[in-house]
Amino acid sequence: MKKIGRKLFRGGLGQLTIPIIAIALLAVFNLIRDPGFFSIGIAHNSDGNAVLSGNIISIINGASELAILAIGMTLVTAACGGQDISVGAAAAIAGSVFVKVLKSASSVSGGTVLLAFLLSCVVAMLFGAFNGTLVAVFKIQPMIATLILYTCGRSIAYWINGGATPTISNPILSAIGGFIPGIPIPTPVIIVVVMAILFKLLFRFTSLELFTQSVGINGAAARLNGVDPTFIKLLSFVLLGACVSAAGCIGVSRLGLINHETLLLDVEMDAILAVAIGGNSLGGGRFKIIGSILGAYIIQTLTITLYAMKVSSTNVKAYKAIVIVLLVVIGSPVVKQWFTKLMMRLSENRKKVSAKGAEE
């Protein structure tokens, strides 16, 4: 046990130290506050299906969009050393296209939903390619390049919707945003798992992970080694586009309406936060997707914990900020160094004491 503890302080778990400590702290805090916080029950929803319910389920379910976006954001961060701040706006556009296609279809079947999703995917990837071109070809910093879409994205969504917030209700959509009859696990969670596996396979069977890291660490060196940084950067933005459209469509299906102003509001900040909490450097280079996904769940756990403590939804931000600052202060290099020094001094003292004891 002691060994594990020492390992943790020396960063033995690598970049996953902070997220794991954070999750453990949140779990312990919740257990002390309310021992029943983690109980999982089976409830019946309005369709009469037996579904899982409980705080854990609502955390994992609610963080789905964020987790999906965090996957793509990690790639972009690693390849370009900057973040995409337009994901919320792009998700609104993707959601609008999704709804627009479904509305224009005469009858909604599984095929039309798939078609609508694919179309929204194409649109989101095109916007991703736009951002990617600015970043990769014109060498503009990602945050500045995506500021363009951040500024006008939600207005474009409004324009696509024709100045309204159309609602759409359909059993297939409620299955995507809620539960598939007969399966007790929320569908968004299944989608996250599928996406994670897809990315895992992508990394397993291609050299994308290696290439992305090398571009992020030193683009010029990567180029000399035959990796095209322009292509890798562009690809990371296009992949983020796919993630964005998945998140947007889940968000739309969950609510059954598209509201360009409130769909995934401020999600870009949370997604970047998830990447950072997951221990990934925001300056690019080495990354771990699993860290970012953990980061997304930490953020959602924090939010649900605060809701459970009767903090109103508008005030949550202030408390969240305090926890974030605490987390990053613990994770900061200076504090870590200071900690290691302290631990070393303590162990030296102990050695001295034990040596003295042995002499005597």
Next chain:
Amino acid sequence: MKNLFKRREPLTDTQLLMTITIGIFCIMYVFAMIFLGGGFLRPQQIFDMLNDNASLIIVSCGLTIVMIGGGIDISVGAVTSFVVMSCAIYLNKGGNIFLSVLLAVGIGLAFGLVQGFLISYLEIQPFIVTLAGMFFARGMTTILSVDPQKVTHKGFLQLHNNKEIKIRWLGHRVPNGNVIPAEMEIGVIIALTVVIFVFLLLKYGRLGRNFYAMGGNQQSALMLGINVKRTRFLSYVICGLLSGISGYVFLMHTAAGNATNAAGMEMNAIASSIIGGTLLTGGVGNVIGTFFGALSLTTIKKIVVSSGLNDPWWQSITTGGMLCFFILLQSVVLGRRSKKKSANNS
């Protein structure tokens, strides 16, 4: 006489980008005067733009300093909103005006000090720290009050109502022969003072030159004997202080605190700085450019409104388009220059 027109040395990147911004702003404004006429022909239009954007200009100045130093501060809008709300509530509880100014400056300074400390001395990524600062300030604003707070303090209202400085000779004649003088708010004077002060600081101040050195290359700055940590710390402190001042100017403009005040101001401020030729990588930028950047942002919005594109989405779509244009232009211009430079060197 020949020497007067011949430049002894080529323009620096900072000057070039600033010149482009000012040029495009002038072209845009002249275009509006010729094709749209109406309001654009009156000097009052410019004063209106200044009146509405005094606080944005102040915030952008602070952000420009941080960006020249190679950092980013996205908490500025939220801090502005927090200052507006807390000053409004304090004034409504019967506080005095002098102390409310101190409160505004104090809150701004506090944010600057804490964020600056975390970023420069604990070496945490500025984006995350100021994101947390933004969340904290927005959250605190709603904790203070979710309902709009109209200021009822008499002294402050007097300040608010008699705040216009009337400039008669720039006024315009209405059909019945009377002259309506041009009006400028006190906030504008504060904003202009801030712009000039920051300009002088950046141009002649030792600290200002240190900001450029630090943003250009942190390692060389360290080698030159600049205390990089303290310089970075000070850049965030100044930015926080200016956010506080901006909050008070905002309150003087609206005389009401609202939880959604200054929503999205941080992005507008970043956009103003970028249009004005400040690079996020640091080391390049000028506060005069930022000033014209903020004005360009408003001008394009006014042009959209007066040219009859009334659908609500056009304003931000054209703003996005303009941003795109400026960013691409800068990238192309700087790219060509660096190519030329390397060609000259070899």
